[in-house]
Amino acid sequence: MIAASKPDQIRVRILRQDGPGRPGYWEVHAVKYEPEMNVISVLQRIAAQATTVEGQRVAPVAWDCGCLEEVCGSCTMVINGRVRQSCSALVDRLLAEKPDEIELRPMTKFPVLRDLVVDRSRLFRALERVKAWVPADGYYDLGPGPRIGREDQEVNYPLSQCMSCGCCLEACPQYTKIELERRAGESDADLQARKQAAYDTSFIGPHAISQAMLFNNHPTGHTLADERLDALAGPGGISVCGNAQNCVAVCPKQIPLTTSIARAGRAVTLHTIKRWFDR
Ligand code: SF4
Ligand code: SF4
Numbered sequence: 001m002i003a004a005s006k007p008d009q010i011r012v013r014i015l016r017q018d019g020p021g022r023p024g025y026w027e028v029h030a031v032k033y034e035p036e037m038n039v040i041s042v043l044q045r046i047a048a049q050a051t052t053v054e055g056q057r058v059a060p061v062a063w064d065c066g067c068l069e070e071v072c073g074s075c076t077m078v079i080n081g082r083v084r085q086s087c088s089a090l091v092d093r094l095l096a097e098k099p100d101e102i103e104l105r106p107m108t109k110f111p112v113l114r115d116l117v118v119d120r121s122r123l124f125r126a127l128e129r130v131k132a133w134v135p136a137d138g139y140y141d142l143g144p145g146p147r148i149g150r151e152d153q154e155v156n157y158p159l160s161q162c163m164s165c166g167c168c169l170e171a172c173p174q175y176t177k178i179e180l181e182r183r184a185g186e187s188d189a190d191l192q193a194r195k196q197a198a199y200d201t202s203f204i205g206p207h208a209i210s211q212a213m214l215f216n217n218h219p220t221g222h223t224l225a226d227e228r229l230d231a232l233a234g235p236g237g238i239s240v241c242g243n244a245q246n247c248v249a250v251c252p253k254q255i256p257l258t259t260s261i262a263r264a265g266r267a268v269t270l271h272t273i274k275r276w277f278d279r
């Protein structure tokens, strides 16, 4: 739905944070309305003005973006209470949802680096835990890969569209925020190691479960299938999922996450029985 009457100005309420672990605070900006704006173009004008609606000069608001076409996932934030990409969030549609102002805040499940920029390392660490890749590295010509049948292509293609944006994790009630403060005298390396240990036992998330199913269904990726299923059967694995289905409802790529979760559940059960008989 598009807003019927266009305002002269757009009020934008932003939850800001000056750095990691610092308190958040709200700030209101106003930018001149132009047709066909998206949230990124609004943020560009706010950064150029660097002045609040009360006329106070402030540091430019920080945000992240890359592709500007809903492919990289880096511009994800909570817009008018719904997690989505700021490059594809169109102002006219947002004003139709909420005519008085647009509200922007960073995702809540990841540590805030500054303003609307969050650290999504944990999301990528989960992909490492399930070895979400085809093991085809080499220094010599490996020749053509195996052919993939049409049926498998149809199953795999939707899953391959995941852009690691984090929307599903933001919506998932089982995916809780992990915040680790630096201890007195702790080095960067020690803090990083503690973070990694915490990430490796926390819920892996629907995106990683779905990517494990994608690569287990690839003829070359399948060579790591047992290792992926070990990760899904382990701490923070598929048993943590409470099947609330919030993830599938917010995925901007309409990835069938709950279908992947159901497939993973069956595969992990069979794998666990097989491991038991292999002892
Ligand atoms: S179905 Fe599982 S992964 Fe998806 S939102 Fe619910 S608990 Fe999270
Ligand atoms: S599964 Fe969907 S919501 Fe989750 S990270 Fe991938 S694209 Fe984003």
Ligand code: FES
Residues within 6 Å of the ligand: 064, 065, 066, 067, 068, 069, 070, 071, 072, 073, 074, 075, 076, 085, 086, 087, 088
């Ligand atoms: S900038 Fe890449 S998804 Fe928005």
